[in-house]
Amino acid sequence: MQHEHRRFDALKRAFDISASTIGLIITAPVQVGVSAVVLATHGRPVLFRQERPGKHGEIFQLVKFRTMLLPDENHVTDEERLTAVGRFLRSTSLDELPTLWNVLKGDMSLIGPRPLRVSYLDHYSPEQARRHEVRPGVTGLAQVQGRNSMSWEKRFKLDIEYVDSRSFALDVKILIQTVSTVLRREGINREGHATMPSFTGSIKNGENGG
Template sequence: MSRGYLRAKRALDLALAVPVVVVTLPVQAAVAAVVWARLGRPVLFRQQRPGLHGEPFDLLKFRTMHPATPGREDDAARLDPAGTVLRSTSLDELPSLWNVVKGDLSLVGPRPLLMRYLDRYTPEEARRHDVRPGLTGLAQVNGRNATTWEDRLRWDVEYVDRACLRLDLEILCRTALVVLRREGVSAPGEATMAEFRPLPATTRTEVSP
């Protein structure tokens, strides 16, 4: 991946993210008020996620779930009705634009998953961390959370191999359509996204290079 591409990609991130942050400030304030009224404080959800080369950073999103309590442990029980709307419209991810401005995220790249997944990837799947994670990526425009984990990781690695500005712009355009259509917000039979529980290494299918 050339330095020229990386510089251009960073310039694109800032050229798009900064104006969107400014323009959506009233929307973010309104969403924050709804979250505070429905879920209380804190309004923001902060969680460590693996960034470039697996280095952790604090991902920011609006809260969409109630705290886990006895009888309310699973995502379906914790997910607030207002949170469902925020997730389906992707409004919960507006604070993540601040991560893009800071440089933790890019607009386009493999989605940052959970720290505990790091030792579950095959060496080929772990290549998804060779680039900066993104708000959207090939996996998000090819089924989002409605696809299998194997497919999602395959799309992530394909992005690493094909990354270029033309592909980034194509993904951004396709993402707008996916968000408008509210496609693939959750996995089949799940309130959000199923846990990544890979098969034993002897039975797993490697992601194709």
């Protein structure tokens, strides 16, 4: 199985390079337009950059379009900072387009567990930490099963399921389901939250990872 996974991962990297290159070319006019809108509504910087752990926990800088205002005395919480434009960009996944650069560079893959915050690394159980055995993805099994609406425990379970059963057929299925999920704008947020609640560990919180 490990030999099959290594072979698949090598072929997948070749596909990621081709697909991200084509994607960046095709979406260039859209990205220019989104950049102009973000600049007009949010100001500078247009891009959101944040360190995230990648394969084997190696840190890289994730790049997305900014969807929130910078914090100030009137905009403190995520709910207050998230704008109408930002909600639209998130619901349509247009904010993710610059992430194709991360795929091209090799920080990420098109398909895989979503890259989360560096601060979460200390809270993972050994099993949950296995999500870093592969490159993080722009989309993944958890994203097509509920995006941000599910508990952390369920999300990590799906991440490990992908690590163990990854294949070309599964990746194609996830890509098709991703298009459907984005078009329906499902699972964007957890009910009652503008963004996904922070992960503090499966044992520490009262929801088993929610």
